Amino acid sequence: MDNFKLDKPTPYYLQFYSQLKKMIFNGTFKPGERLNETQLAKDFGVSRSPIREAMRLLEKDGLLTADDRNGFVIYSLSVKDVEEIYKIRMSLESLAVELVIDEAADSELQLIEKQLQDTEEAINTGVKEAEIIALNETFHHLLVDFSHNSHLAKLLEHVNVLIHFCRVLNFKGDNRAAVILNEHRKVFEEMKKGNKTKAVQYMTDHLQHDLEHLKGVLKEKEADR
Structure with missing residues (x-):
């Protein structure tokens, strides 16, 4: 995450959406791993709101699935x-x-x-x-x-x-x-x-x-x- 920089003209949640998607594809996040919204916000130095919006977009893509604790886990391809x-x-x-x-x-x-x-x-x-x-x-x-x-x-x-x-x-x-x-x-x-x-x-x-x-x-x- 050290090389990630915000681009102000683009809405933050879309930037996080792209970055999280990239991290899923490159294996930074593993299938079945639970994403912690609070921890991600802390890691990126932002509020939880744009992270939450990004995660909901990823859920629509099918890359995240909702769990029974109101969170998300990385999609596991079967x-x-x-x-x-x-x-x-x-x-x-x-x-x-x-x-x-x-x-x-x-x-x-x-x-x-x-x-x-x-x-x-x-x-x-x-x-x-x-x-x-x-x-x-x-x-x-x-x-x-x-x-x-x-x-x-x-x-x-x-x-x-x-x-x-x-x-x-x-x-x-x-x-x-x-x-x-x-x-x-x-x-x-x-x-x-x-x-x-x-x-x-x-x-x-x-x-x-x-x-x-x-x-x-x-x-x-x-x-x-």
């Missing part, structure tokens, strides 16, 4: 949760792939290709894991953006925070970045050809592989407890 989240992703992102083939301009396809090249360069130069996760996330976001379907984007927006939570955990293990990039490329190559059947199949396979890997990570964590 196997059932990821299975439900990935069913949503498979349906909606497969549709996004089809729509990109129908709707995306050549310049937009070039942007997706450039994004894949940037990801490969980042992996080869050994940038931080968080940056590669962000690049992989961008690939999926571009597909949704270039589907040119605002309702599809809104549907995914409701679960995007939890999807990001899944992506962070899904990077555990050897060579995950290269595996994910290779699967993204397979999807894109079929999209460029206009082959909906194969593009959708590769996207479904990619998400299914992610799901199985993530379930394995969660089971390992459970075994270590």
Whole structure:
């Protein structure tokens, strides 16, 4: 928390919301850990009110759950949760792939290709894991953006925070970045050809592989407890 500085033009509770979310994703706060509103206010040197508002936003995102003592605990991702989240992703992102083939301009396809090249360069130069996760996330976001379907984007927006939570955990293990990039490329190559059947199949396979890997990570964590 020593490097955290307040930005006065932005409401305090939104700044705390962003900071607490970052701390959840980077593991500063562990799944199942109880957050103490009073202690957080003391640590940040502010009143409890903006902390409380930030925590309520995180509850709406699904990253915090209310406990029986009028407090909050960090969300613990379960196997059932990821299975439900990935069913949503498979349906909606497969549709996004089809729509990109129908709707995306050549310049937009070039942007997706450039994004894949940037990801490969980042992996080869050994940038931080968080940056590669962000690049992989961008690939999926571009597909949704270039589907040119605002309702599809809104549907995914409701679960995007939890999807990001899944992506962070899904990077555990050897060579995950290269595996994910290779699967993204397979999807894109079929999209460029206009082959909906194969593009959708590769996207479904990619998400299914992610799901199985993530379930394995969660089971390992459970075994270590």
